[in-house]
Amino acid sequence: MLNIAFIAHDRKKDEMVNFITAYEPVFEGHKLYSTGTTGKRIMDNTKLEIHRFMSGPLGGDQQIGAMVAENKMDLIIFLRDPLMAQPHEPDIIALLRLCDVQGIPVATNIATAELLVRALDRGDFAWRELVHKYKPEA
Numbered sequence: 001m002l003n004i005a006f007i008a009h010d011r012k013k014d015e016m017v018n019f020i021t022a023y024e025p026v027f028e029g030h031k032l033y034s035t036g037t038t039g040k041r042i043m044d045n046t047k048l049e050i051h052r053f054m055s056g057p058l059g060g061d062q063q064i065g066a067m068v069a070e071n072k073m074d075l076i077i078f079l080r081d082p083l084m085a086q087p088h089e090p091d092i093i094a095l096l097r098l099c100d101v102q103g104i105p106v107a108t109n110i111a112t113a114e115l116l117v118r119a120l121d122r123g124d125f126a127w128r129e130l131v132h133k134y135k136p137e138a
């Protein structure tokens, strides 16, 4: 079981819901997280249970980032809006930086999201189970 996070900016939320709906069986059985509004939209449209953090502008990206910092998040689908300024841009950059620090697979557009979910379905994320198992003591 992996920890997977979904985040979508407002104009990408329909795309996110369509994506999750298409791959719902692949995400079942994993522990799912999201920012506040994204998670609500997904849960309203699927049977998936999602732990919702705060909305992005109120700190949700940072809360997911805290899990990344501890190497607890295994995959992030973050559909960003490249054409709209976000008030919490520093939080977004911080989250992506932490993903690079820990080497966490993160998709920021639907094409990469498709590739990663297919990899997940194929078992290509088994190495993340090992990370959880052999995490050194802090």
Ligand SMILES: O=C(CO)COP(=O)(O)O
Residues within 6 Å of the ligand: 007, 008, 009, 010, 034, 035, 036, 037, 038, 039, 054, 055, 056, 057, 060, 061, 086, 092
């Ligand atoms: O702003 C976001 C990510 O940066 C998303 O937050 P919401 O899911 O609450 O809309």
